[in-house]
Amino acid sequence: MLAGKRILLVIGGGIAAYKSLELIRLLRTAGAGVVPVLTRAGGEFVTPLSVSALAGEKVYRDLFDLTDEAEMGHIQLSRAADLVVVAPATADLMARMAGGHADDLASTLLMATDKRVLIAPAMNVRMWEHPATARNLATLRGDGVLVVGPNAGEMACGEYGPGRMAEPAEILAAIEAALAEGPLAGRHVLVTSGPTHEPIDPVRYIANRSSGAQGTAIAAGLRDLGARVTFVTGPATVPPPPGVTVVRVETAREMLAAVQAALPADAAVMAAAVADWRVANAAGQKMKKDGSGKAPALEFAENPDILATVSRMTEGRPRLVVGFAAETERVEDHARAKRDRKGCDWIVANDVSPETGIMGGSENAVTLITDAGAEHWPRMGKDAVARQLARRIAEALA
Template structure:
């Protein structure tokens, strides 16, 4: 997604994630944007103005009261000369200042003085991210039209795990490009009014009260997609099999166990505008699950008669009425990835297949349940292969693609 000719004012907040701002400058410039930087006082503890200036090819600004800077490029001009303001990392402190209109330093003053779009990439400790004050500030910023990318889930510098890691530079650049594309009436919420449904995780098909058939799906990709769609303004329902993940914020979650329960939950929520079937549904179930725990016997293992589970993707894609405008399926493959994905696209009747390579090590990202994904978008028009990305970045790219596909649609 190009940023050719665009002017971006990058505001770097204080925090260990500040080191990613340097890579973000590289990514933005590689995509054709010119970048000018403002560093807060706290940011300078992690990133030097010289580093930012060297990578951006322009002066890095730090001081609100520099008479030289005010004569050459005042804080008003700094904010208005740009096409987009990007705050990365957006700390809890910076978000609070933005939400309440503070203008106590160059960064907050430029943000208050701008009449251009603003994109923030939050980064902070998970407890700070989950604090009610931060949630209130985030709600105010969204209401003011500020766009948000991330934060990602993962291990933090402090040793804790959860949401609070700054989004990857590629994901931030994608979000910036989408905002500047001019395709949506409301750049911050291109999916506002859209109803979306996402399935996620595995299904558990009981053998007896203590055993079941399942797979290695963690639900990380499906949950990330639900979150990304919600961040673009969609009203999202997530139908999830058993996972060890927190519910994505701003998403209605329906929890199920089996494929039959998942299909029933999906059909109960039709119609929707977009449906993304990311769940790794078990292909088979035991024809007759035991009422009691099956015991070992001298005669050897019991014979488990298997029957096919309902095909949720095909059922929805082939609906004669109330079919979603866009139906997206997933195909986890270990070999002949594109060939199998094309066959699945034709067989299921969906619009896109997101083919992910779970082979090891031949170009794939390993066993299901990892933190990264190698995907190709397969449609009737062709194949688009993405580089290896973390699952949050995959989700954000996919959500943006869905928003572009559904542009100018009338919502159900």
């Protein structure tokens, strides 16, 4: 897939820069050419000699190098690649990208390029969680920048949490997905997945048994057909696939906000098992037994209907909206009624009765309900279901 492709790799100034060396090796092994750009801060963590030796190319560093400007100007350099990758993308680099700065070679290339840009953020957990970084990330995503990672784990500083740069193999998969020339190339597809957690108090919540496996497989299947995928996931038990833009949420209301922020999209696949209800009187402190033997009285409020909200949009509605119906009886009847009630184009229905083992399992047996009628698919692995659904979506959008 990467044979003959040219990657412009911007290496930012973070301890994770050492991973960029392995990324270069993986890209070269896959047949891609790598043109490295080393920021001044990046040069404090990896040397130009090591980068150049692995890439087999000259390392570009200085915007005002007259020799380089005579031989290959920054405009040409920024446009001669098939994809621009920033790894690691530090908080500072992300801020300058979001602000449109062009005060060094890396930021100027990123402003001047007409190619897609993929970033692999890496920073301290507090920096990643800072509101300024969240704003910058939202701006970059809105500009069409692809994001891989970060992962959660132990930091070089000793803290733990999200902020570790994605592993080189994950970044490689994201690069392959970004360059995929499939039937969904140039399309943006939104996928929701996993359960939602609705708090009772700070330590307890209402949830369901969804693992997120089917939604994750669907996102991967769409990615493999060339789509740019925004993956909005609740607290699933399976990790999100590489090569997609991941937005993590907890509650139904957070998921709705994330979905609305991700639009417009060519298609929306609403595979999440969203809680219908939330606790209206959730406690601010942990509920304690009072010795009376009486259980606390929980009051419920209806959650927003994400599928119906997207399906009934008057402006910016995706061309294709796919809903899911997890039922335990009269599966097809309930699914047809849900499709009519919500206003979506397709419904993927399945029987999640405990004896089927589908909820949280590795297999699925679905019925696809469209205007043309009901298609009963045989029981198969969730990856196979995802690939078949992705192909049907590609056909519909074509």
